[in-house]
Amino acid sequence: MVPLPNNDIDTDQIIPARYLKVTDKNGLGAACFSDWRYNSDGSPKPEFPLNQPQYQGAAVLIGGHNFGCGSSREHAPWALVGAGFKAVVSTYFADIFNGNALKNGLLPIVVDAETHQQLISLSSEDPNAEVSVNLEDQTLTLPDGRAVKFPVDPFSRYCLLNGVDQLGFLFGLDSTINQYEQANPARVMTSA
Amino acid sequence: MSTQVSSSSPRTLFDKVWSNHIVRPQTPDTPAVLYIDLHLVHEVTSPQAFSVLRERGLKVRRPDRTMATMDHSTPTTPRNAEGIIPVTDAMASAQLDVMRKNCADFGIPLYDLGTAKQGIVHVIGPEQGFTQPGMTIVCGDSHTSTHGAFGALAFGIGTSEVSHVLATQCLLQNRPQTMAVRVDGRLRAGVTAKDIILAIIAKIGVGGGTGYVFEYMGEAIRALSMEGRMTICNMSIEGGARAGMVAPDDITFNYVAGRPAAPKGADWDQAVAAWRTLPTDEGATFDNEVVLDANTLTPMITYGTNPGMGMAINANVPDPDKLSDVSQKMALDKALKYMALQPGQKLLGKPVDVVFIGSCTNSRITDLREAAKFIQGRKVADNVRVMVVPGSQLVKVQAEAEGLDKIFREAGAEWREAGCSMCIAMNGDQLQPGQYAVSTSNRNFEGRQGKGGRTFLASPLTAAATAVTGVITDPREMVN
Numbered sequence: 315m316v317p318l319p320n321n322d323i324d325t326d327q328i329i330p331a332r333y334l335k336v337t338d339k340n341g342l343g344a345a346c347f348s349d350w351r352y353n354s355d356g357s358p359k360p361e362f363p364l365n366q367p368q369y370q371g372a373a374v375l376i377g378g379h380n381f382g383c384g385s386s387r388e389h390a391p392w393a394l395v396g397a398g399f400k401a402v403v404s405t406y407f408a409d410i411f412n413g414n415a416l417k418n419g420l421l422p423i424v425v426d427a428e429t430h431q432q433l434i435s436l437s438s439e440d441p442n443a444e445v446s447v448n449l450e451d452q453t454l455t456l457p458d459g460r461a462v463k464f465p466v467d468p469f470s471r472y473c474l475l476n477g478v479d480q481l482g483f484l485f486g487l488d489s490t491i492n493q494y495e496q497a498n499p500a501r502v503m504t505s506a
Numbered sequence: 507m508s509t510q511v512s513s514s515s516p517r518t519l520f521d522k523v524w525s526n527h528i529v530r531p532q533t534p535d536t537p538a539v540l541y542i543d544l545h546l547v548h549e550v551t552s553p554q555a556f557s558v559l560r561e562r563g564l565k566v567r568r569p570d571r572t573m574a575t576m577d578h579s580t581p582t583t584p585r586n587a588e589g590i591i592p593v594t595d596a597m598a599s600a601q602l603d604v605m606r607k608n609c610a611d612f613g614i615p616l617y618d619l620g621t622a623k624q625g626i627v628h629v630i631g632p633e634q635g636f637t638q639p640g641m642t643i644v645c646g647d648s649h650t651s652t653h654g655a656f657g658a659l660a661f662g663i664g665t666s667e668v669s670h671v672l673a674t675q676c677l678l679q680n681r682p683q684t685m686a687v688r689v690d691g692r693l694r695a696g697v698t699a700k701d702i703i704l705a706i707i708a709k710i711g712v713g714g715g716t717g718y719v720f721e722y723m724g725e726a727i728r729a730l731s732m733e734g735r736m737t738i739c740n741m742s743i744e745g746g747a748r749a750g751m752v753a754p755d756d757i758t759f760n761y762v763a764g765r766p767a768a769p770k771g772a773d774w775d776q777a778v779a780a781w782r783t784l785p786t787d788e789g790a791t792f793d794n795e796v797v798l799d800a801n802t803l804t805p806m807i808t809y810g811t812n813p814g815m816g817m818a819i820n821a822n823v824p825d826p827d828k829l830s831d832v833s834q835k836m837a838l839d840k841a842l843k844y845m846a847l848q849p850g851q852k853l854l855g856k857p858v859d860v861v862f863i864g865s866c867t868n869s870r871i872t873d874l875r876e877a878a879k880f881i882q883g884r885k886v887a888d889n890v891r892v893m894v895v896p897g898s899q900l901v902k903v904q905a906e907a908e909g910l911d912k913i914f915r916e917a918g919a920e921w922r923e924a925g926c927s928m929c930i931a932m933n934g935d936q937l938q939p940g941q942y943a944v945s946t947s948n949r950n951f952e953g954r955q956g957k958g959g960r961t962f963l964a965s966p967l968t969a970a971a972t973a974v975t976g977v978i979t980d981p982r983e984m985v986n
Contacts, residue, residue, distance in 0.1 A: 326951040331932040335597035337553035380713035386648040386662035414664035484674040504573040
């Protein structure tokens with residue numbers, strides 16, 4: 315666990331726009347939180363938690379309220395996954411980030427304010443403190459053994475657990491989509 | 507059955523547009539499958555989506571409901587002697603080439619850099635008449651909420667979802683909640699649509715709209731032009747709402763009428779008749795409500811590092827020590843440190859380095875007219891660089907036909923090609939570390955306009971007043 319308890323961490327902090335000139339999704343991990351993580355000469359800022367030796371290898375990021383606000387860039391979860399994260403914990407997530415994260419195997423875990431505060435304290439005081447996350451029964455288990463339930467969109471959970479691909483699911487609805495299109499002809503054509 | 511009950515009970519604008527686009531209803535296990543009428547594509551969030559289609563051997567289902575432009579990573583520097591806008595950044599150039607190839611291979615109309623109708627995706631959709639009431643519109647861009655100004659349901663999506671829409675013209679969506687955002691009264695002189703939305707976000711916070719679709723209503727919204735309504739809907743996402751909508755009315759229809767993609771003749775009459783049924787029914791209920799009084803609004807400005815950190819332009823920067831919530835105090839402390847501002851300080855009179863007039867929030871012809879009218883006969887202050895960036899090539903041509911470019915140039919401002927420019931700082935237009943800007947864009951996040959740059963968000967009028975004085979200025983002091 316690594317604490318980054320700032321409120322409203324926006325996707326421009328997670329991955330600044332100048333890194334968005336790529337045409338694939340790999341290799342963004344090094345640029346994750348770039349402006350908070352590095353000085354202008356490229357040297358790491360020692361005070362930033364992700365640079366501290368005790369937090370290396372952390373898979374769970376404890377963010378502040380409203381994590382992932384701002385731009386729709388899916389580069390944000392790509393960068394977080396690239397930096398080794400499997401879950402982010404907050405009291406709530408911005409809508410677009412939440413959906414993007416779930417499509418990339420990065421679990422956005424919503425907990426109550428008290429648990430959130432407890433996790434911030436725990437991860438700050440003891441860098442080796444561990445939590446375990448169980449998506450199957452939607453629980454986050456704290457070091458003291460307390461298990462906290464968290465909500466997950468049922469379909470996203472199903473897809474993650476069973477390796478179901480959402481595009482494949484939609485593509486399977488082809489005949490239903492055809493019916494809709496026949497009943498609702500387009501008013502606007504872009505290729506006129 | 508229950509469908510009969512729901513169709514006769516009062517419904518909101520959102521309810522109507524949502525239910526008109528249900529391909530497969532939401533179930534306890536699966537989200538609704540929502541049909542998308544219009545898919546807007548740009549160079550930054552689409553390459554990986556096209557790669558998915560290639561990997562799977564899929565086609566674009568409806569290229570005739572898809573359009574692409576280049577705006578984010580494109581330079582806005584003047585054309586060379588051959589009339590070409592040179593792209594000097596190799597990565598940006600490669601990304602633009604990928605966009606060209608994807609559009610050619612998949613048959614998608616492309617408004618390429620340097621061509622007559624290119625521009626910011628949220629400016630050209632409405633401009634071409636693609637954006638119409640009652641539609642569902644998506645784009646891999648959070649400011650897609652702009653198109654809600656027409657009574658469309660329009661929202662930003664991630665790149666995975668871009669691939670879903672390219673391949674199936676559908677999206678899996680859980681039904682959001684609705685919030686009525688009512689702005690009563692009338693705006694006073696010098697106060698604009700931008701000030702309304704900055705005031706709304708200051709009131710609810712950047713997370714206040716999470717999970718909601720906004721419907722903006724009330725006398726002040728009804729009185730706005732389409733451009734003003736677009737400015738407001740554009741920044742819905744800055745309040746956390748994925749979409750914001752305004753009920754269509756005669757102002758909407760007059761804006762759409764005659765545009766290239768607008769219905770013509772009998773189709774037009776039929777379309778307008780259908781659009782007139784869209785506004786929220788009397789007695790329909792919302793999940794939440796927020797109310798604002800336009801009569802008491804002043805020009806707004808942000809002081810911090812998110813759009814919710816905004817205040818009346820003549821107010822003082824708030825004091826973190828007066829906040830009881832620890833996390834909010836920490837956030838404000840950090841923001842003021844980044845902005846190098848002191849609690850209690852006035853922003854009026856503070857010198858700035860750059861004034862940026864542009865972005866999908868405020869780069870339309872009315873925005874430029876407003877700013878030009880203010881700047882006409884005046885000079886840009888010596889200490890500021892003023893950039894005016896039209897939202898599209900057509901806006902640029904229109905502005906030049908009206909002589910607005912001359913007004914800006916003669917005053918000492920830069921007149922640029924169309925694009926996102928300094929709003930996103932990935933195209934060569936950016937602040938230097940430590941610089942202050944008054945910007946008509948939508949985000950004041952750390953580094954948003956260039957690493958280390960410091961942004962004050964404000965209206966085009968406030969930006970114009972600041973351009974002339976070189977210090978943050980209340981435009982009302984100069985009009986009166």
